Amino acid sequence: MTSHEGKNRRTLVERIATAESEEAPRNNSLAHQYGGNHKSGWLAHLPDSWLPYVQLARLHPPAGLFLIYFPHIFGTLHVAILQRSPLPRLLQSSATMLGASFFVSNAIHIWNDLIDAPLDALVERTRNRPIPRGAMSPFAALVFAATQAVGAALFLPYLPYRTLHNALYALPSIIGWTYYPWAKRHTNFPQVVLGFCLAWGIIMGSPAIGLKPFTIGVRGYGSEPGVEHSTLCLFLASSLWTVIYDTIYAHQDLKDDIDAGIKSLAVWSRDGTKFLLWRLLALLAAFLIACGRLSEMSTVLLPRCCRRGDRVAWIDDCKC
Numbered sequence: 001m002t003s004h005e006g007k008n009r010r011t012l013v014e015r016i017a018t019a020e021s022e023e024a025p026r027n028n029s030l031a032h033q034y035g036g037n038h039k040s041g042w043l044a045h046l047p048d049s050w051l052p053y054v055q056l057a058r059l060h061p062p063a064g065l066f067l068i069y070f071p072h073i074f075g076t077l078h079v080a081i082l083q084r085s086p087l088p089r090l091l092q093s094s095a096t097m098l099g100a101s102f103f104v105s106n107a108i109h110i111w112n113d114l115i116d117a118p119l120d121a122l123v124e125r126t127r128n129r130p131i132p133r134g135a136m137s138p139f140a141a142l143v144f145a146a147t148q149a150v151g152a153a154l155f156l157p158y159l160p161y162r163t164l165h166n167a168l169y170a171l172p173s174i175i176g177w178t179y180y181p182w183a184k185r186h187t188n189f190p191q192v193v194l195g196f197c198l199a200w201g202i203i204m205g206s207p208a209i210g211l212k213p214f215t216i217g218v219r220g221y222g223s224e225p226g227v228e229h230s231t232l233c234l235f236l237a238s239s240l241w242t243v244i245y246d247t248i249y250a251h252q253d254l255k256d257d258i259d260a261g262i263k264s265l266a267v268w269s270r271d272g273t274k275f276l277l278w279r280l281l282a283l284l285a286a287f288l289i290a291c292g293r294l295s296e297m298s299t300v301l302l303p304r305c306c307r308r309g310d311r312v313a314w315i316d317d318c319k320c
Contacts (some may be wrong), residue, residue: 010035034058035055035126035130035132037051038219039061042060052136053130053144055130056109056131057144057148058106058109061147064109065105067105068108070201072205074205075096075234076093078205078295080206090209093208093209096159097208099155101153103154106150106151107148107151107177110141111147111181112180112181113141115181116181116238117131117132119260120132120245123256124253124264125256156170159208171201178191180194184262184263184264188264188265188267188268189265195242198242199235199236199242201236201238202238202247205233206228213227213231214226216230230290231291232290233286234291237267240284243280244281244284247266248266281313
């Protein structure tokens, strides 16, 4: 073997070793995402028996909480701008939404993992979550979810309207979140269901500070049906944003999902995902612009919305 051939072989071996060293942490992180028995950060100070509960509720890291809270606070801030609400009222409404979002996030993530446990066992990234690995029984998870749902319901009397009225505003979200775990079994568009559920936080954030986003009335009986159009546009934009990022997220499980028969926009669109997502992004920008115009916001909103295209180049970078 010549020195040149030996050098090429050593280079090839080094490349393989580098690729394997990069792949190992990636697979390790996927297997341990909200699962496994590892404890890092503040979890290291908790008893081992608490770990499955923290993992089910997605409390470390608390990404799920922020995904729930952001639409709520967006709805509250939008109404505060429309009504020129005083700062103390805005802070009170924002705190109420944060507390409610905490319990809503816990409840829906536990419920989702409970229903998805048989499917999670078939997917590499999720097979070590508490229920599939046997760290918590389905009944214990159901009880845990129920307690968190009750905790969320306790915030309804703190909203400006009557408790029953507030509960009726929350009802579509409750139905949506209850159905969501089955959406990936029944339809290729579970991301649309998820987008609706998350964006409903904007609808709940509006009455939290004193604006009815829609009314259901009967003509001729003293009330008229109606909708606050700028809130509707913000709701639709938020829904589309969830559809976009969750479709990209779903591509990491694409092979496992196909093998397990799990449906999603990623499975449905395959190689056409980027084509779809760029058009959804354009529609999202259009709804944001419409929201700004209907809310009589500054005209600088238009170029700012249009400039967001250079901030989402990750659509082209994603392995879709």
